[in-house]
Amino acid sequence: MNNYDVIVIGGGSGGLTVAAGAAQFGAKVALIEQKSGLGGDCLHYGCVPSKALIAAAKEIHEVRKNGMKHGLEVKGVTDWSVIRNQIQSAVDTIQEHDSTSRFQNLGVDVHHARAVFLDEHHLRLSSGKTIKGKRIVIATGSSPVIPPIENIEQVKVITNESLFYMEHLPERIVMVGGGAIGMEMAQALSRLGSEITVVDHSDMLFKKEDKEIAEKMQKEMEKELTIHLGARVNKLENNQGEITAVIEGEQEKRVGIDALFLAVGRKPNTEKLQLDRAGVELDEEGAVVVNDRLQSSVSHIYAIGDVNGQFPFTHGAGEEGKIAVSNAVFGLKRKMNYENLPWAFYTQPEIFHLGITEEEAKTKLGEDYTVIRASKADRMIAEQDDTSFVKVILDKKGFILGAHGIGANASDWMQILVMMKTNGQKIRELSSIVHPYPARTEIVKQLADQYWRKKLFESNITKLTSKYISVFR
Ligand SMILES: Cc1cc2nc3c(=O)[nH]c(=O)nc-3n(C[C@H](O)[C@H](O)[C@H](O)COP(=O)(O)OP(=O)(O)OC[C@H]3O[C@@H](n4cnc5c(N)ncnc54)[C@H](O)[C@@H]3O)c2cc1C
Numbered sequence: 001m002n003n004y005d006v007i008v009i010g011g012g013s014g015g016l017t018v019a020a021g022a023a024q025f026g027a028k029v030a031l032i033e034q035k036s037g038l039g040g041d042c043l044h045y046g047c048v049p050s051k052a053l054i055a056a057a058k059e060i061h062e063v064r065k066n067g068m069k070h071g072l073e074v075k076g077v078t079d080w081s082v083i084r085n086q087i088q089s090a091v092d093t094i095q096e097h098d099s100t101s102r103f104q105n106l107g108v109d110v111h112h113a114r115a116v117f118l119d120e121h122h123l124r125l126s127s128g129k130t131i132k133g134k135r136i137v138i139a140t141g142s143s144p145v146i147p148p149i150e151n152i153e154q155v156k157v158i159t160n161e162s163l164f165y166m167e168h169l170p171e172r173i174v175m176v177g178g179g180a181i182g183m184e185m186a187q188a189l190s191r192l193g194s195e196i197t198v199v200d201h202s203d204m205l206f207k208k209e210d211k212e213i214a215e216k217m218q219k220e221m222e223k224e225l226t227i228h229l230g231a232r233v234n235k236l237e238n239n240q241g242e243i244t245a246v247i248e249g250e251q252e253k254r255v256g257i258d259a260l261f262l263a264v265g266r267k268p269n270t271e272k273l274q275l276d277r278a279g280v281e282l283d284e285e286g287a288v289v290v291n292d293r294l295q296s297s298v299s300h301i302y303a304i305g306d307v308n309g310q311f312p313f314t315h316g317a318g319e320e321g322k323i324a325v326s327n328a329v330f331g332l333k334r335k336m337n338y339e340n341l342p343w344a345f346y347t348q349p350e351i352f353h354l355g356i357t358e359e360e361a362k363t364k365l366g367e368d369y370t371v372i373r374a375s376k377a378d379r380m381i382a383e384q385d386d387t388s389f390v391k392v393i394l395d396k397k398g399f400i401l402g403a404h405g406i407g408a409n410a411s412d413w414m415q416i417l418v419m420m421k422t423n424g425q426k427i428r429e430l431s432s433i434v435h436p437y438p439a440r441t442e443i444v445k446q447l448a449d450q451y452w453r454k455k456l457f458e459s460n461i462t463k464l465t466s467k468y469i470s471v472f473r
């Protein structure tokens with residue numbers, strides 16, 4: 001039987017960070033991944049293929065939309081097989097970086113097998129091996145939730161696991177769930193030529209966003225997509241081969257479909273791990289319960305990434321992985337802090353989110369916060385982009401509590417606010433940073449200018465300077 005300092009279960013964003021980090025520090029590490037390739041959901045069924053799909057759809061959309069503006073009519077249908085190959089090529093290129101041999105060269109024992117717990121230190125692999133770990137890191141990710149829908153077996157069902165590998169692009173798709181996956185993919189597939197109807201049981205889209213941002217984004221999405229809110233698909237009907245989704249909401253609607261896309265959230269991959277044998281506690285969603293050091297109820301077993309349900313993003317899994325290395329390998333007591341972790345949704349316009357929303361500020365601080373907004377920089381005007389909008393939420397001293405933005409490439413030009421918040425800088429410090437004209441980041445700089453204007457207006461400085469000018473100049 002093999003003995004390890006650290007066993008990592010799951011070769012995705014979180015698990016790879018831990019395996020590489022722990023091995024580079026000299027620990028004896030085993031990495032267990034059930035699939036033949038490393039990289040997990042992000043590489044094979046998530047971030048990477050979805051962004052490749054979005055990029056292709058955006059190009060097609062812009063040729064069509066902007067071509068029309070200049071009198072050019074673009075006709076024809078997109079070739080899904082070409083787009084699918086582009087997606088595959090992006091995945092293959094990044095796969096080289098996440099290859100099994102790279103991890104073996106770092107000194108990691110990579111086992112391509114499924115792991116189950118035998119007890120709190122032993123794992124049985126589907127290859128037949130039993131291995132022992134002083135510390136074990138669970139990084140098994142999550143899977144799409146499949147809601148109960150009558151007659152679902154009668155139609156093609158798409159999830160993020162099948163989307164990028166489909167033979168054909170279905171003509172008519174009902175997207176159940178208008179969250180992160182739903183909206184990014186609905187917009188992209190619609191731009192590629194599918195007829196998309198989005199159905200979400202919530203009363204508004206983007207519910208986790210600042211309300212002002214969510215409302216603006218909803219309007220943008222409604223320009224391109226048919227969206228039913230406060231609605232559900234509970235059953236499908238089959239009328240002589242024509243499949244209809246029954247959309248139950250304020251009014252009942254029937255929509256003919258060729259495929260049903262399910263994007264109603266995720267469930268943590270804990271079901272098949274036999275965690276009861278190790279005594280690891282799960283919450284009611286099936287996520288591993290962790291403390292802020294990412295330890296489970298069994299202190300030498302850690303859980304990171306989607307499986308602990310804390311911050312289900314690739315960069316979240318990566319940051320948690322770094323904390324797990326410090327704590328599991330060196331016995332440190334580092335705590336995970338999510339306050340400075342942003343997220344972005346890659347719809348067009350993009351959404352950027354950092355820290356608290358205005359609604360959260362109101363609940364936590366009452367009146368003790370300030371909101372500053374900006375909606376246009378010259379670059380956006382020149383490019384006829386009328387979607388951009390930024391707001392920051394500041395405490396009384398001018399420190400950033402939250403920053404929210406929408407616009408083309410917002411995930412890039414809002415990043416300076418992550419740096420400022422992480423470094424504990426005040427918003428006024430933005431004024432001394434020079435941005436090349438007309439970079440999109442100018443919109444962020446406007447926030448600092450507004451902050452100064454507000455401060456000047458509230459103070460007596462203007463009265464004093466005008467007196468000085470009238471007397472001495
Ligand atoms: C369509 C889509 C788009 C996304 N886009 C983004 C984005 O743009 N930005 C972003 O930050 N996040 C995005 N995400 C979220 C991101 O993919 C996840 O947060 C991230 O992959 C979580 O990493 P992880 O390490 O926890 O799990 P995963 O990357 O899923 O890795 C878990 C691994 O564990 C393996 N495994 C599971 N059980 C076992 C077992 N018993 N034995 C052995 N191996 C096992 C699995 O095969 C898998 O490889 C997206 C997700 C989806 C679905």
Ligand SMILES: NC(=O)c1ccc[n+]([C@@H]2O[C@H](COP(=O)([O-])OP(=O)(O)OC[C@H]3O[C@@H](n4cnc5c(N)ncnc54)[C@H](O)[C@@H]3O)[C@@H](O)[C@H]2O)c1
Nearest residue numbers: 177178179180181182200201202263264265312344345346
């Ligand atoms: N750009 C990114 O970083 C990115 C992109 C895609 C996904 N992700 C990650 O993947 C996770 C999962 O994405 P997701 O879109 O599956 O989940 P989600 O939680 O973002 O959205 C699920 C949506 O489905 C709706 N819903 C739930 N049950 C329903 C039902 N029965 N009928 C109709 N609507 C229903 C919810 O109201 C919600 O709007 C996200 O939380 C995010 O962390 C990130």
